[in-house]
Amino acid sequence: MSTSAKMMRAFLVRQFGGIDQMKLERVPVPTVGDKQVLIKVYSSGVNPVDTYVRSGQYKVLPDLPYIPGKDAAGVVHSVGASVTKFKRGDRVFSSQTNRMGTLAEYACVDEPNVFPLARSLSFYEGAAIGIPYFTAYRALIHKALAKGGERVLIHGASGAVGIAATQIAKKLGLYVVGTAGSKEGIELVLRTGADEVVNHRDPKYIDKLSVGEKFDIILEMLSNVNLGHDLNLMNSGARTIVIGCRGPVNIHPRDLMTTEGSIIGCALYAASHDEIQETGSALVRGIREGWVRPAIDMVYGFELAREAHSAVVQTRGSKGKHVIEVQKEP
Incomplete structure (x- = not known):
């Protein structure tokens, strides 16, 4: 300076x-x-x-x-x-x-x-x-290679990255299931466009997620808590994108072998110049079109x-x- x-x-x-x-x-x-x-x-x-x-x-x-x-x-x-x-x-x-x-x-x-x-x-x-939307775009587009018609689970969908990811996923034509931890958060995620929302403070919320169809993409904001469960929620060839973590985690690799799925890290600081410009251009268009909110x-x-x-x-x-x-x- x-x-x-x-x-x-x-x-x-x-x-x-x-x-x-x-x-x-x-x-x-x-x-x-x-x-x-x-x-x-x-x-x-x-x-x-x-x-x-x-x-x-x-x-x-x-x-x-x-x-x-x-x-x-x-x-x-x-x-x-x-x-x-x-x-x-x-x-x-x-x-x-x-x-x-x-x-x-x-x-x-x-x-x-x-x-x-x-x-x-x-x-x-x-x-x-900035950080929320650029991270969500990187996770869905650059890392998960998301495409229309896929099912995505967004942990912590009421947070800033989760809101951004929900808007981007709906723009791409994905079916979005989010989690949130309060009545207000659940209502916000539904208003944002998610197709379903589950309360992650419900002790049985993993069981509820396991009942229906599994997921092609999982966006993981707290992998030290959820990653082990995520492996059992993945479709064949699914991708779990690790966006946040606050400690170590134990997983069973056999669960990953069963689906031949992938666990992929996501760090915005590793994005290239071209990726940043692509993301920025997409978000500026999204602001103009009204879906970035x-x-x-x-x-x-x-x-x-x-x-x-x-x-x-x-x-x-x-x-x-x-x-x-x-x-x-x-």
């Missing part, structure tokens, strides 16, 4: 650890690079991965100090000399920022990770697109960013995305 005369408010992490390591400070506004876009951030999205990075429990860690946050929505403040797609004043959303992230009044983002935000979506909704669970004031980090991994019964209002839209 280059020195600038202008200062901004930002949360800075100088040491990996708990939420107390996130401190609100005044730091220089970053100077835009040649192929970068400087965004005036109105909303910053909060994802579980943000908490894993902050605590130092993630494979890819930024150099310290760093500003947390990967997703943002706002307006273009300035652009680098080689930027061709954006100009000052454009409404945009972003994903996959560098170490100087989006939990700040301004964020510098490489041009390929910035996308136009139509006025049909609010800045809150724009900040809910993020669900917002909670909006926090900027000073409450630490509480948002805590809630995103501790709240039971998710109902969409947690978003931080960095500054108010004029």
